Amino acid sequence: METNGLEHVIEVTGLRRVYGGGFEAVRGVDFTVRRGEIFALLGTNGAGKTSTVELLEGLAPPAGGQVRVLGHDPYTERAAVRHRTGVMLQEGGFPSELTVAETARMWAGSVSGARPEREVLAMVGLGSRTDVRVKQLSGGQRRRLDLALALLGDPEVLFLDEPTTGLDAEGRRDTWELVSALRDSGTTVLLTTHYLEEAENLADRLAIMHEGRIAVTGTPAEVTANEPSRITFDLPDGYHLGDLPPLGPMGVGDHTVDGRTVRLGTRDLQRSATELLLWARDAGVELGRLDVRSASLEEAFLTIAKDASAPEDNGVTTEEYAA
Amino acid sequence: MSIATTTPAGRMASLARAELTLLGRNKGALVAGLFVPLVLPLSVRSAAEEMDLAKAGLTPGELVLPAAVGFSLLFAVYSTLVGVYVVRREELVLKRLRTGELRDAEILSGAALPAVLTGLLQCLLLIAGCAVLLDLSAPSAPHLAVLGLLLGVVMSAALAAATASWTRTGESAQVTPMPLMFASMLGSGMFVPLELFPDRLASVCELLPLTPVVTLVRGGWTGGLSAGDALGALAVALAWTAVAVFAVRRRFRWEPRR
Numbered sequence: 001m002e003t004n005g006l007e008h009v010i011e012v013t014g015l016r017r018v019y020g021g022g023f024e025a026v027r028g029v030d031f032t033v034r035r036g037e038i039f040a041l042l043g044t045n046g047a048g049k050t051s052t053v054e055l056l057e058g059l060a061p062p063a064g065g066q067v068r069v070l071g072h073d074p075y076t077e078r079a080a081v082r083h084r085t086g087v088m089l090q091e092g093g094f095p096s097e098l099t100v101a102e103t104a105r106m107w108a109g110s111v112s113g114a115r116p117e118r119e120v121l122a123m124v125g126l127g128s129r130t131d132v133r134v135k136q137l138s139g140g141q142r143r144r145l146d147l148a149l150a151l152l153g154d155p156e157v158l159f160l161d162e163p164t165t166g167l168d169a170e171g172r173r174d175t176w177e178l179v180s181a182l183r184d185s186g187t188t189v190l191l192t193t194h195y196l197e198e199a200e201n202l203a204d205r206l207a208i209m210h211e212g213r214i215a216v217t218g219t220p221a222e223v224t225a226n227e228p229s230r231i232t233f234d235l236p237d238g239y240h241l242g243d244l245p246p247l248g249p250m251g252v253g254d255h256t257v258d259g260r261t262v263r264l265g266t267r268d269l270q271r272s273a274t275e276l277l278l279w280a281r282d283a284g285v286e287l288g289r290l291d292v293r294s295a296s297l298e299e300a301f302l303t304i305a306k307d308a309s310a311p312e313d314n315g316v317t318t319e320e321y322a323a
Numbered sequence: 324m325s326i327a328t329t330t331p332a333g334r335m336a337s338l339a340r341a342e343l344t345l346l347g348r349n350k351g352a353l354v355a356g357l358f359v360p361l362v363l364p365l366s367v368r369s370a371a372e373e374m375d376l377a378k379a380g381l382t383p384g385e386l387v388l389p390a391a392v393g394f395s396l397l398f399a400v401y402s403t404l405v406g407v408y409v410v411r412r413e414e415l416v417l418k419r420l421r422t423g424e425l426r427d428a429e430i431l432s433g434a435a436l437p438a439v440l441t442g443l444l445q446c447l448l449l450i451a452g453c454a455v456l457l458d459l460s461a462p463s464a465p466h467l468a469v470l471g472l473l474l475g476v477v478m479s480a481a482l483a484a485a486t487a488s489w490t491r492t493g494e495s496a497q498v499t500p501m502p503l504m505f506a507s508m509l510g511s512g513m514f515v516p517l518e519l520f521p522d523r524l525a526s527v528c529e530l531l532p533l534t535p536v537v538t539l540v541r542g543g544w545t546g547g548l549s550a551g552d553a554l555g556a557l558a559v560a561l562a563w564t565a566v567a568v569f570a571v572r573r574r575f576r577w578e579p580r581r
Contacts, residue, residue, distance in 0.1 A: 009498065014556040015457050033377065057422055058422075059421060059422065078426075082423060082424045083328065083329070087422035087423070089415070089419060089422065091415055093411075093413065093415025093416040093417070093418055093419035094414070094416060094419065095341065095345050095411065095414060095416055096414060097344075097345055097348045097349070098345065098357070100343060102341060103341075105336075105337070105341075106337050106338060106340065106341035107341070107423070108337070109329070109333060109334060109336065109337020109338070109423065109425065110329055110333075110337055110338065110420075110423050110424050110425045111329065112327060112328045112329050112424065113325075113327055113328075144385075174540055211452075223371075243448060258502060
């Protein structure tokens with residue numbers, strides 16, 4: 001079997017999904033996921049993330065295009081794929097009257113090469129809750145039970161649809177550590193999330209979906225490379241934007257003013273910040289709530305949403321960055 | 324892959340085991356499925372006293388036992404399973420199961436096993452009960468009775484999945500099985516043998532799903548069923564099963580409507 005590190009474990013080409021009412025949720029999506037990497041699908045609610053992942057899981061046939069998971073069509077060749085994948089749906093489904101242990105035992109009976117249930121339940125932190133009925137679990141505990149079942153068969157490919165929704169900060173961090181460890185041991189992970197922080201922390205590569213299409217894809221660094229860094233501050237009373245030094249020579253590409261709050265966009269954060277701070281010191285001005293931050297996924301995300309919803313609504317932006 | 328690969332039987336067994344646990348924890352289903360089919364035959368027994376059974380050539384036991392089998396199939400298998408399928412769908416259990424190695428038919432069959440076995444066990448109990456209380460003799464054509472019983476449980480499970488296809492919520496699952504249950508109780512020869520019906524009505528009622536089961540079980544005991552009538556009953560039961568399976572393949576919904 002092919003084992004080189006660059007093997008494409010998931011290949012998606014021209015993927016489309018149309019629901020019964022005619023709504024086209026996925027409108028031509030292409031991406032590949034390599035063995036042993038974490039790939040994140042990001043997007044607002046309704047962007048088509050879950051609709052896409054369900055096609056990769058083999059729950060439905062695509063309306064168009066092609067999916068290959070481990071070299072096979074997950075829908076028509078399910079027997080070749082299912083015992084090598086683990087799935088965590090966006091909303092897990094377990095009989096509410098079964099205990100955690102009974103649920104895991106039921107699932108283990110249909111998983112090839114299942115690991116001992118107790119071991120996997122302990123991995124996700126449910127080791128002390130095995131005799132509790134599912135209906136008595138918190139939302140976060142249910143998510144972790146779902147994750148445990150997805151991991152029971154030591155899958156080569158793991159699909160996680162919003163794995164940390166409903167988890168508290170600590171649970172979220174635990175899940176991140178677990179998923180990173182799985183990746184390090186060779187598991188390929190495709191996850192969806194609407195937490196940008198999660199994608200930034202976990203993903204080797206990501207794609208941002210918008211209205212059924214992939215708007216941008218790459219490593220987190222590549223995706224944010226096209227975005228400006230941001231400097232935000234409040235000017236004291238009596239000062240106006242015009243009192244600042246000329247913005248262009250400072251490296252500032254765009255700016256917005258909202259009351260006293262000024263937002264500058266720059267591709268040369270160090271130069272712009274230095275010039276701004278030197279001006280403030282020389283002028284004896286205190287910049288309130290000063291915030292200087294590098295380009296982030298959030299920026300990329302907002303740009304995509306803004307471009308799509310209102311392309312002409314640029315406010316007082318002085319210059320558009322071509323992506 | 325040298326690791327322990329699952330088999331269809333193993334997968335269904337683990338699902339059936341979980342469903343059996345769930346059945347044991349569902350008081351409503353337990354009463355309806357276990358208790359009712361043991362009590363209702365008593366009302367058939369009292370109805371039998373007001374009937375001219377000799378005209379139909381039947382002993383009281385030969386009226387009550389097929390009816391009891393019918394009640395068992397309707398309550399312990401059919402209506403119980405409609406509830407199971409609909410509630411598991413609402414809980415998103417069916418959708419979750421479909422992401423794994425279980426195939427669609429294995430999910431529906433595995434989930435049906437506890438109810439099917441309950442129904443069969445109940446029928447054996449009822450036969451023993453009729454033998455002791457109603458002096459029911461040994462069956463003259465046991466193969467017909469066995470055939471009727473097995474066809475009956477398979478058809479009831481298939482009809483339950485078909486009914487679940489048209490049932491949206493757990494609450495409506497209390498109602499949607501009723502048409503078939505009432506039609507069967509009135510028209511399938513459970514309370515009143517079809518021999519006592521007007522001819523034209525009787526020939527329509529022979530086409531109801533549960534009629535062939537009642538006919539075969541009764542014929543198994545009396546031995547008075549001709550080969551042609553037995554084949555006819557067999558054909559009706561198989562046709563209903565085929566229709567139900569076809570409907571499930573076309574219409575069964577694996578997740579709730581949003």
